[in-house]
Amino acid sequence: QKEVEQDPGPLSVPEGAIVSLNCTYSNSAFQYFMWYRQYSRKGPELLMYTYSSGNKEDGRFTAQVDKSSKYISLFIRDSQPSDSATYLCAMDYGQNFVFGPGTRLSVLP
Amino acid sequence: EAGVAQSPRYKIIEKRQSVAFWCNPISGHATLYWYQQILGQGPKLLIQFQNNGVVDDSQLPKDRFSAERLKGVDSTLKIQPAKLEDSAVYLCASSLDRGQFYGYTFGSGTRLTVV
Numbered sequence: 001q002k003e004v005e006q007d008p009g010p011l012s013v014p015e016g017a018i019v020s021l022n023c024t025y026s027n028s029a030f031q032y033f034m035w036y037r038q039y040s041r042k043g044p045e046l047l048m049y050t051y052s053s054g055n056k057e058d059g060r061f062t063a064q065v066d067k068s069s070k071y072i073s074l075f076i077r078d079s080q081p082s083d084s085a086t087y088l089c090a091m092d093y094g095q096n097f098v099f100g101p102g103t104r105l106s107v108l109p
Numbered sequence: 110e111a112g113v114a115q116s117p118r119y120k121i122i123e124k125r126q127s128v129a130f131w132c133n134p135i136s137g138h139a140t141l142y143w144y145q146q147i148l149g150q151g152p153k154l155l156i157q158f159q160n161n162g163v164v165d166d167s168q169l170p171k172d173r174f175s176a177e178r179l180k181g182v183d184s185t186l187k188i189q190p191a192k193l194e195d196s197a198v199y200l201c202a203s204s205l206d207r208g209q210f211y212g213y214t215f216g217s218g219t220r221l222t223v224v
Binding site (some may be wrong): 004007008018042043044045046053088090095097098099101 | 113149150151152153156200202210213216217218220
């Protein structure tokens with residue numbers, strides 16, 4: 001079983017839709033949970049991070065962590081064509097950093 | 110603030126040839142990372158430097174990959190000899206210090222194709 005699993009997509013939604021992206025993980029030692037956005041031919045950039053369980057909101061983005069279910073989510077409200085990218089979840093404990101495979105999102109105008 | 114610089118952007122080589130990638134991190138960042146991102150997968154850590162010392166190289170295929178960080182600043186990653194399965198994007202990242210993932214900055218990567 002892989003440490004971090006994520007539906008690769010592609011996921012296509014119309015502009016303005018609410019997008020839900022999810023990851024599951026197996027290692028209960030993970031403490032920090034991150035979402036990265038990666039545009040084509042670019043490096044990943046950090047969108048949000050949360051520590052332990054709970055919700056965190058930043059503008060149109062909301063990150064949720066449910067450690068009891070080993071499940072994290074990223075919600076994008078009022079999605080825009082500029083949100084079209086690959087979204088990678090990542091998890092960290094101590095010095096070890098593990099990425100999911102990413103979900104490719106297309107927001108259609 | 111200038112970002113993480115990597116070169117070249119693209120490289121095509123034949124299997125069994127050698128290749129080298131270069132990374133210049135953000136000024137003042139003590140920690141430097143090299144990641145391998147195979148198409149359709151998330152980045153996988155190859156090696157982590159703290160200043161000019163290696164912190165973690167447990168996932169570096171040492172029979173063919175080598176890396177160094179000169180004077181705690183620039184770094185080079187070398188593959189010799191290359192195999193077809195080495196085709197990937199090689200990403201360099203840097204942070205102020207170890208464990209500061211929130212300060213991680215990635216470069217745009219070098220896309221390697223081995224034919």
